[in-house]
Amino acid sequence: MASLDHRRLDWGRQASLFRPRVPAFWVYVVVMAVSLFLLLAEQTVFRRISPSGYLLAWFLLILYAAPVFLLVYLLDLFEREPLSLVFGALAWGAVAAASLAAIANQGWGLVVARLGGPEFASQWTAALTAPFAEEALKVLGVVLIVLIARDEVDDVMDGFVYGAMVGLGFSVIEDVFYFMAVFGGQPSGVLTGFFVRVLASGLYGHVLYSGLAGMGVAYFITRRDEASLRKRWVVLGGLFFVAVGAHLLWNSPWLDFFPAAPWTGVEWVLVPLAAAVKGLPFLAFVAVMVWLSHRRERAWLDGILATEVGGPAITTDEYEVLRSARRRRTVRGQMRTRSGRSAERLLHRLQRAQIDLAMVRTRRPGGEDETKIQAQRNLCVSLRDALMAIPGAAPAVGQGSSPQRVPAPPALPPSSE
Numbered sequence: 001m002a003s004l005d006h007r008r009l010d011w012g013r014q015a016s017l018f019r020p021r022v023p024a025f026w027v028y029v030v031v032m033a034v035s036l037f038l039l040l041a042e043q044t045v046f047r048r049i050s051p052s053g054y055l056l057a058w059f060l061l062i063l064y065a066a067p068v069f070l071l072v073y074l075l076d077l078f079e080r081e082p083l084s085l086v087f088g089a090l091a092w093g094a095v096a097a098a099s100l101a102a103i104a105n106q107g108w109g110l111v112v113a114r115l116g117g118p119e120f121a122s123q124w125t126a127a128l129t130a131p132f133a134e135e136a137l138k139v140l141g142v143v144l145i146v147l148i149a150r151d152e153v154d155d156v157m158d159g160f161v162y163g164a165m166v167g168l169g170f171s172v173i174e175d176v177f178y179f180m181a182v183f184g185g186q187p188s189g190v191l192t193g194f195f196v197r198v199l200a201s202g203l204y205g206h207v208l209y210s211g212l213a214g215m216g217v218a219y220f221i222t223r224r225d226e227a228s229l230r231k232r233w234v235v236l237g238g239l240f241f242v243a244v245g246a247h248l249l250w251n252s253p254w255l256d257f258f259p260a261a262p263w264t265g266v267e268w269v270l271v272p273l274a275a276a277v278k279g280l281p282f283l284a285f286v287a288v289m290v291w292l293s294h295r296r297e298r299a300w301l302d303g304i305l306a307t308e309v310g311g312p313a314i315t316t317d318e319y320e321v322l323r324s325a326r327r328r329r330t331v332r333g334q335m336r337t338r339s340g341r342s343a344e345r346l347l348h349r350l351q352r353a354q355i356d357l358a359m360v361r362t363r364r365p366g367g368e369d370e371t372k373i374q375a376q377r378n379l380c381v382s383l384r385d386a387l388m389a390i391p392g393a394a395p396a397v398g399q400g401s402s403p404q405r406v407p408a409p410p411a412l413p414p415s416s417e
Helices: 023-049 051-073 083-148 156-182 187-199 206-222 229-251 267-305 316-322 325-339 341-361 367-388
Strands: none
Touching (some): 023 083, 051 156, 051 187, 083 229, 156 187, 156 206, 187 267, 206 267, 229 267, 267 341, 325 341, 341 367
């Protein structure tokens, strides 16, 4: 059996947010430091308004944000993004974008009031200020993540993940503001705000706006070999302004079927219905974009691994499982039931190694890369052999025939990093 003690190869390394040699990192740090000061001052005021309401607000928002975080993080079918970058995007939305947007919205709100008058401003200020200022500041966070760790963004789904994380961070801080400053801050007001802004409207907000804009950024930087510069600018601008337009519609008096507060009886049911009228079409649009992105990812995997399937690294049955995130999870669960957690973890490592084989094959062929491809094939064989040695594990892998053994690759030179 080949050794499992393989050195982590460089295509498997993930970039970190903390890259002091990259100028964009210091832009991120400085903006975050200034914004954090502003955010803490605001949060201190909210805590003093109602300590019990403030704690309840954060408790409810954590209950909302945790599953959304996991859902977005797991949307990428084949390559999870580095957690330091994911949390960096989340922090940008919560700290920098939220704090700076509050200043920008206030300033532009004065402009709208002066130009349009009090009555116009009361109806349109939120629609004519927040969508532009907030979406620009949020997408700036995605751009900074790209500049800090360009190699981690290789398809539009990566852009959606980072953008949605920025939006999630922004949404949490904005909801705290609304719970405390608009709904009164007392526990009863916080519960009302949670119903309106999260339970009734939580599917349609900043997570989707920023996720779509992030897709545009990712398209621009990852399609250089496939699309002209003009087309990439059109897609980037188009997706950004669709996000702005959806945000503008949400904040505007158009299609506003929300019942006037305070609500009684059936009016509580009308609130989520009114939210769906404004937000459901945009949710459907983003869902289609994510589906198209997933289809492209599967096509990419099919093209890259076409010559590997049926070979020593990936059997036909393994590949059918590999193409679906749901099937990968299902098979790992079956493995855990039959053979224990160690077998499940080993199967997970095998699946990860097979996907990494696709990653390394996207590099330009030649010399050292060919050696690394061979090394990755050998790692897949080693992991499968170890898995087969566990009682009861063999049926879950689904091998029709034993693949040929891969010759051990030449020793790789030590990493310079």
